[in-house]
Amino acid sequence: MGNPVPNQKTQIVVVGGGAGGLELVRKLGARYGRKQHDIILIDRNLTHIWKPLLHEVAAGSLDANLDEVGYGGHAVRWGYRFFNGSIESVDRVSRTITTTPMLDERGEEIIGRHEIRYDYLVMAVGGISNDFGVPGVREHAMFLEDRPQADRFRQKLLNACLRTNHAHQTGDPLARVRVSIVGGGATGVELAAELYNAAKALRHYGLEVFDESKLEVSLIEAGPRILPALDEVLAATAKRELEKLGVRVLDNTQVVRLEDRAVHTGDGGAIDADLIVWAAGVKGAEELKTMSDLELTRGNQIVVRPTLQSTSDDRIYALGDCASCLLPGRDKPIPPRAQSAHQMASLVFTNLVRAQAGEPLKNFVYQDHGSLVSLSRFSTVGSLMGNLVGGRMRVEGWIARMVYMSLYRMHLIAIHGWWRGVALIVIGHVNQIVRPKLKLH
Template sequence: MQIITPGMRLIPEAVLANDAALFRTIPETPSHADKSLHRVVIVGGGAGGLELATRLGRKFGGRRLSVTLVDRNRTHIWKPLLHEVASGALSASHDAVEYVAHASRHGYRYRIGEVVGIDRAKRQVFVAPSFDDDGRQVIPPRVLGYDTLVMAVGSVSNDFGTPGAARHAIALDTAEQAARFNKRMIDACLRANAQYEQLSPGQLHCVIVGAGATGVELAAELHKSMREIASHNLDNIDFERLIRITIVEAGPRILPALPEQMASATARLLIKLRVQIRCGIRVTEVTEDGIRLGEKLFLPAELIVWAAGIKAPEFLKGLNGLETDRINRLIVDETLRAVGDENVFAIGDCANCLLPGEENALPPRAQTAHQQADHMAKVIAARLSGHAAPAYRYRDYGSLVSLADYGAFGSLIGGLKIEGLVARIVYRSLHKMHLKAVHGLAKTTLASVGEMIARRARPRIKLH
């Protein structure tokens, strides 16, 4: 077994191999005092997992179902907004959902911990122990029983094994990573303003690897935020001239998953903001001082963000014999059931769902997770009633991209094109829909009004 040190996530090698021997001596933790209840365990408290736990808890919690949500984090923040946390436009502490409090209000149980394996024969989930920052154990290893297991662990950045990427680039998979980048960005501006010597090559330069929605939206947010930081009496250097943001994309254009017209409009706006766009070239190495493109070109940069590609977490690979694809996603059928096990399901980014008549699996987008959470609630209701699980049908409501305060573009159902204020309002409404599903209409409305008032009393961006 691996030695655990403070700050490490516990991933024992034996557990990754799904060896249940380590957990055989641990008694199963009861999910509810009433043992007659159908036990639903949801692994992952992202958009899909949290919405599903909320729906089930409100409707069935403590009556016909025992609903347990397992996540290694203590708070939830909507992942499509992490680029705003990274730029300082959004504070994770203000906008996060605390699982403990939320669970108590909505009829489900929250268990902190990282799931590292399952035993499908015994219908058990293995949860690794949790440690504090000093390396002391807070929660011991546990075994949770289930009747229905829903994997909703989302996705993480895929660096494709690029040398140096894991060490020197920051991904935006979690609120902690986004906050770490934000602090590094602020420190870079303060350092540049205070130093006496001339700026070194790449100083105050930011390279974003990957030109999907996260990458291009982050570029616009950083353009705004870094200049906002510089305006707070950091006047020893010319930030407007020295700040440089570059997007690198291996494909032929930015926003490859979105309509070409949207991508072209976005590119024109980014170029107008003097964001450099390099397409059709691969990153071959990431170093402390920048990135290497191809065999000869080196791009110096103080700040590097990796936003190119995704994969499901490694522990899903061969999870107790369940079938996965090349990026670790669980293969599911049209009811969202994992192939080979009638009691295991998957939703969101960690599910490879190829619907009948389609050529490609569903895209890893927030609207996919939202729709699948809604459908999964119907599947569980059918299981309770002894009926066949209904087939899932996906509806594409369109695509949106928002570039800070500079502009927004969208393509909705039927090819309707929107931009500007209308697109920005629709973009923001997606987050409100998520909050409504999680908190309900009344609290979401009150929170929105409170946020509008609070913004007048605090800085436009986070400065610490």
């Protein structure tokens, strides 16, 4: 595989500061420090927020300013460098990547194109929502892929609630906030429930006549049922809980076109909506098709071997939602979940250490720990230890809620280490008591 230039630091570049990428650079920084290695994290954002929490940020139930991680400070603590930018291209011959120019809000250049060499490159750029070619999705729907999108949805939601509150005060008793969520996976289901949790609290924040009865949420799923990752019993339980809240659950409903304030379905019907959220599947970013000659799937994911090395280049790894890993004996690639990214980050760290030591690399072994879906404070459902008991260990209620909350705590420990992670968990409990229940700005 070749060796670095003598007296030159080994440079490991990680593109993408999501759950997997951030955990990886922490481990690399803790292992190597800055003496013989230059570990660089590249991300277009300045801060990290755990993606499974974005539905709470969107509904206003979580203040991301208190829970996000600043890459700059994290880098100083753990011995790596942070570069704010987006990747434009990869040159596998010269082992360099080029980042796009960084522009301010006026379109003026702050930093020009930047070339960064690498000895090892890890792609952890995550994924984007798959619009499946449905007309109007990019023009009329909102997404929950990062914090700016979640913030944008929260502001639009608040504006709609304010308009409806004012309409009721001025004599329009039929005014409603209509939200259509396309996609009955975990993101869509959790957002639907969280919206009702937020609506219940709004009257205490200046919207005197607004409550959950003024909210109309439609959850639209093309498949035969919501939450296909769970068994039918748990999916049916979740559907009943959503319908008790007031959610209109439409399964076996194909979306064929979006227009401003309207979702058109395959049966010729149309669902009126003030806000449309698209949460129907994941694919790789479109930029992956042009930035390099790496082998990609039809969904723009980087094809990797069981070692998580790209099939095109031994020195390029990929993990998380942007990677497509089909393990021997499986008929489907590893699913795009937070637990997958965590497990992949651990193996990439191990294999980077072994590669530099000239040792054989290990293959990825996916451990399915089950799936949990939070219906806000109303309920939690899921299955645990999928590989151990065939995914049939069902959990509901407070037990499931406790396990669900523990996932975020494990994430904090993974990116901060034990001592700081535990301290942040304690601070989080205090914040739940002293800070406002909703973020409205």
